[in-house]
Each structure stands twice: as C-alpha cells, then as structure tokens.
C-alpha cells in the first residue's frame with residue numbers, strides 16, 4: 001500500500017473516530033472554533049463557520065428564528081416570510097383560533113390557499129438574531145473569587161443592564177445579556193422581534209400528532225409534526241403590529257429545501273434555541289432528581305392528567321379548550337418518568353461521582369488551586385443536604401399549588417391588574433382602567449371550564465394535604481384547616497361560588513360594582529397570594545448563593561482541569577449549532593432500530609378505535625395507491641421520519657435539520673426514550689434526535705392538502721450539486737475503490 005493511501009486511511013480512521021464524539025455539544029453559533037470546524041468538515045459540511053454565522057453578510061443564522069422567546073425554533077423557507085415549525089409549537093395558537101372561529105382546526109387541519117386566508121395569531125412573536133457579542137471582560141471586570149457574592153451579583157446585574165440598554169439602537173432591538181458556564185462568561189444577544197405572525201397551514205392532529213402521547217419521546221415514529229406560519233412587516237420590512245397593510249417579510253436568508261433525502265452517515269446539522277440542559281449537574285443533584293424531585297412532579301401530573309381527561313372525554317368542546325394544556329402536562333410527565341429511568345439505567349450518579357473524584361484530586365494537588373476550588377464540592381453537597389427535606393413540598397407548590405387549577409394564576413394576574421388600576425387618592429377605579437380590566441376579562445374564560453377547574457383544584461389540593469407536612473404548606477391551609485375543618489371540597493365550593501375569578505359572570509359582576517374590599521376578601525386571590533408568597537421566599541434556610549458559587553467554581557475548575565477538551569455551555573435559549581450525522585441505534589440488547597420510518601408504518605400503527613392512531617381517509621388512500629407525488633425515495637418508499645445523533649433539547653422543537661450544503665432536509669421534533677437522561681448526561685451511543693423528513697412535509701402539503709401555492713414559494717433542490725469550498729485535509733477526495741483495500 002502506498003503512503004498516500006495509508007495517510008488517507010489514517011485520516012478516515014481519525015475522522016470516523018472523531019465522528020463518534022462529535023455529536024455532543026450545543027455550540028454557541030458565534031463561537032464555532034477551529035476544532036469544531038475541522039470536525040464539521042470531517043463529517044461532511046461543505047460550508048465554513050462564516051457561512052453559518054456572519055454579522056456582515058447574510059448567513060444561515062438569518063434563516064433561523066426564535067418563537068415566543070424560546071418556546072420553540074422555526075426557520076424561513078421562502079423569500080416571502082414563510083416559516084416552518086412543528087405542529088406542537090403552533091398547537092396552542094391553532095387551538096385558540098379554532099375556538100375563536102368555532103372551527104376545529106386541530107381535528108380538521110387548516111390551509112391557506114391564498115395569503116388573504118392566513119389567520120393572525122395574537123400574542124405570538126418571532127425573533128431574528130442580529131448579533132452576539134462577548135461581554136465577559138466588561139461584566140466581570142475587577143471581580144474574582146474573593147469578591148463577596150452579593151457584590152458580584154450586584155455588579156453583574158448593573159453592568160448587564162447598562163450593556164442591554166445601550167445596545168437597543170433606540171428601541172429597534174431587544175437585548176439580553178446571558179450567563180454561560182454558570183456565571184463564568186457573559187454574552188450579549190441582540191434580536192429583532194416581529195409580532196404580526198399568521199397561521200398559514202397545519203395538518204390535522206391525526207398527522208401532526210399521530211401516535212399521540214403513546215409515541216411521544218419514542219422511536220420508531222410516524223408523525224408529521226409540522227405547521228406553517230408567515231411573518232408580516234411594515235412597508236420598510238420592519239416589525240409592526242398586525243395591520244391589513246403589512247407585507248410578507250423578506251428575510252436576509254431562507255433555507256433551500258432539499259428533496260434529495262437522507263442516507264445513513266449523511267452530515268446533519270441542527271440550528272436552534274435549546275432551552276435548558278444540566279450537563280454539569282453534580283452527583284448530589286442527580287440523586288435528588290431520582291429520589292425526590294422527579295417522582296413528586298410525576299405523581300402530581302399523573303393526577304392532573306387523569307382529572308382533565310375525565311372531563312375532556314365527556315365533551316368535545318372541553319377537549320378542544322384543554323388540548324394544549326393537557327399535551328403540555330403530558331409531555332413533561334412522560335419526560336420525567338423517562339429521565340429517572342435513564343439516570344438509573346445508565347448509572348449517571350456513578351459517572352458524576354467519578355468526575356467529582358478527579359476534580360477534587362486535581363484541586364487538592366496544588367495549594368493555590370485548593371484555595372480557590374478545594375471546597376466547591378463540599379459547599380454543593382451542603383446545599384443539597386439543606387434542601388433535601390423540602391424538595392417534595394417545593395415541587396408540589398409549583399405543580400399543584402400554582403399551576404394546578406387555572407383559577408390560581410388567573411386570580412394572580414387579574415387581581416394584580418385590579419390592584420394596579422385602583423386610584424388610591426380618588427378612592428375609585430378610573431373609567432379607562434376599568435375598561436381595560438373589562439377587556440382583559442373578556443378573552444380570559446374562552447379556554448376555561450369551571451367544572452373541570454374546580455374538580456382539578458379539589459383533587460390536587462387534597463393530595464397536597466395528604467402528602468406534604470403541615471409546616472411546609474402555604475398559609476392559606478390554615479384557613480382551610482380552621483374555618484373549613486380541612487375539607488378542601490367545602491373551601492372550593494365557597495371559592496368557586498363567590499370568587500371574582502371563578503367565571504365570566506362573577507368577573508362581570510365585579511366590574512359592574514368594583515370594590516377593593518371585594519378583592520381583598522376573595523378566596524382565590526388569597527389562595528394565589530399565599531402560594532406565590534411561599535414560592536418567592538422558598539423553604540428552609542438553604543443558602544441559594546452557595547449553589548451559584550459552588551457550580552461556578554466547579555465548572556470553571558473542570559474546564560481548567562481538561563484544557564484540551566472542548567466543553568460546550570449548557571443550553572440557555574440562545575442560538576446553538578449541533579452537528580453530527582444520520583444514524584441508527586441499538587436501543588437494548590439484541591435490538592436494532594433503523595434510522596428511517598416509512599409510510600408502511602403508518603398503516604401498521606393504524607387503529608380506528610384509538611384517537612391517537614387514526615389515519616385520515618385521504619392519507620390512507622394516497623398510501624394505499626402509493627400516490628407519493630415524486631416525494632418517495634429510490635425504493636418507492638415514502639420516508640416519514642429519520643434519526644440523527646445531534647444534541648438537542650426542549651426549545652429546539654421546530655429546528656431545521658440542515659445538510660452539508662446548507663439545505664433543509666428535516667424538521668427536528670423529539671428525542672428518544674432510551675436517552676431521556678440526555679439533558680443531564682449525553683449518551684453518544686443511544687441519544688438520537690427524531691425529525692420529520694422534509695419530503696413527508698412536502699408530500700402532505702402538496703398531495704394531502706393540495707396547497708401547491710406553498711410549495712411554489714420554496715427553493716426546491718432536486719439535483720445534487722456539491723459545492724466544495726476550500727476542502728479541508730480530511731476531505732481529500734477518496735475514491736470508492738480505495739475503501740475495500742483497507743487491510
């Protein structure tokens with residue numbers, strides 16, 4: 001074998017080795033370094049880091065948008081403001097429009113065949129990232145590990161505020177200074193936010209949420225989890241509130257859509273807004289999650305789901321009103337069940353202990369290091385020990401007390417509105433303020449059912465009383481235990497009968513005769529104040545500052561201990577890139593999962609008696625006739641979903657899966673069951689991103705919905721032309737026949 005060939009093989013071996021570990025990491029889009037770039041090119045990227053993020057020229061980042069401040073991600077797919085995201089990201093908006101128009105778009109789907117049929121969505125925003133700037137030096141100037149924690153916090157807050165204020169360009173931009181690596185680095189994010197956003201199309205739930213909660217967080221998957229929106233702007237292409245005269249927004253960049261399909265090993269990159277991960281969580285934190293936090297969340301949610309479902313099953317109108325709330329509760333109910341399982345099965349506790357042992361040794365090996373980092377882990381352990389007795393009460397407070405029955409947050413928000421509107425001096429409500437309150441009340445009971453809400457309140461509060469020690473309950477329980485003799489039902493009877501916030505009627509009666517005294521005596525208002533006050537003060541006397549300090553030192557030390565390791569920061573709703581490739585996996589001993597699913601699986605799963613597995617007649621007909629309209633693969637199969645080894649989490653929903661040429665090949669929408677502990681520890685062998693294949697999306701739009709108007713707007717790529725820009729050394733073209741010669 002000649003030397004050139006040996007070199008090539010070495011390089012191939014190296015590339016595939018690095019491919020295995022390349023998949024962990026949600027890299028800040030502006031910070032792709034040499035190491036990242038080499039790995040990306042090794043995996044098949046034909047673009048440069050500058051093609052991905054560039055503040056002077058249009059780049060991929062200009063096609064990626066943040067939905068509702070981090071709830072989800074979406075991407076621009078035409079030069080006319082057309083946006084693609086997940087069905088589950090627009091789910092709440094679709095529900096609201098369905099109720100407003102008395103037309104069940106969740107069940108039936110919705111398509112605008114012309115722009116004037118698109119429906120404006122209220123309270124929905126889309127943000128474009130203008131730029132990112134490292135402001136660590138300025139934020140942390142003169143601060144070191146001896147600075148008292150309170151001073152540090154005050155300085156950081158003050159400087160961040162100044163930076164944010166001076167970067168808005170007279171209010172044109174929204175700005176944030178975000179902490180990275182637990183307060184070790186700070187970056188300024190500058191956004192342009194649009195609020196005239198309209199619904200363009202969504203498939204029926206039987207496609208967009210096919211498989212329902214049974215298939216959620218699982219592979220193999222057959223869900224067409226997509227929907228389409230459009231951004232409108234003023235005559236200058238700038239953000240503006242909804243107006244008839246607004247025009248479709250022209251983005252700086254939109255993604256070409258590749259109809260060429262995916263194959264195992266293909267380069268795959270996902271850009272988006274992952275919300276939060278805990279990759280540096282300590283063994284103490286892992287133990288607390290497994291033993292206390294996760295089970296508490298799951299048991300309350302379990303009860304919430306059963307209670308809601310019993311009412312939703314009775315009445316289709318109630319089902320529609322609560323569809324989105326139910327899906328949200330169910331999503332993280334299942335998530336925490338899976339996370340606990342994964343943490344145990346993969347012995348994440350043990351993995352973390354190993355890291356901590358090494359860290360302590362490293363810290364102790366040098367006097368100066370010992371001084372700075374030596375007590376970080378001890379401080380952390382003390383913090384967890386101090387919080388352990390209260391974890392369950394804390395979770396119940398949030399899950400049952402604050403976000404259980406809707407009346408609680410309604411009372412909190414609207415009660416505060418009433419309080420602010422009152423004119424203390426004139427001792428009355430000014431007419432304009434009263435009109436504002438009235439308007440606020442008008443929309444707010446359209447997705448609320450008093451019977452369901454009351455049942456939910458009684459059930460979760462009864463559970464609360466049973467499972468939480470009396471000295472850890474909010475003060476309002478003194479009233480329930482005293483005046484109502486511990487009978488939650490009696491308290492609820494009175495509260496829902498009399499409270500201003502229990503229904504539209506009561507609220508209107510209050511507006512007709514508003515008095516501050518009525519508010520102060522209101523049981524729902526008292527309840528809300530009590531739970532929120534406790535949530536704010538917290539339980540026990542665990543030193544929350546010690547948490548921040550210990551993690552900041554631990555993460556800083558860890559990075560100094562392994563200077564050659566490329567650590568990525570935890571997700572924090574800022575724009576990240578994850579790169580990897582299309583990959584299958586082995587979920588358990590002797591089991592193998594293919595990396596694609598096809599139309600066949602849709603019919604295999606069909607079950608007309610189960611609402612989660614209904615196949616719409618039109619879709620069934622197209623599949624049976626194999627009428628795939630040119631969107632099938634070379635074998636004639638219609639690919640529905642596929643897997644990649646990218647590193648994503650909640651908030652990434654709706655993110656584009658992009659190939660080596662920067663073209664859209666899929667839409668990320670989920671993670672897989674075997675790696676549900678992935679937010680805490682990434683598992684390269686097991687962790688996969690589940691995406692809907694863009695060809696299935698095109699097929700549904702074109703063949704199922706007949707919305708060819710939307711397809712025509714896109715730049716479809718139907719022929720492979722690989723543009724090789726400055727090929728890296730690893731990219732030296734390898735002839736096919738070279739590979740079998742490896743010996």
Ligand code: ARG
Pocket residue numbers: 088209211212213214216217327328330331650651653669670671
């Ligand atoms: N697990 C998905 C995520 O967190 C949400 C899927 C929504 N579908 C559902 N059946 N609840 O992004």
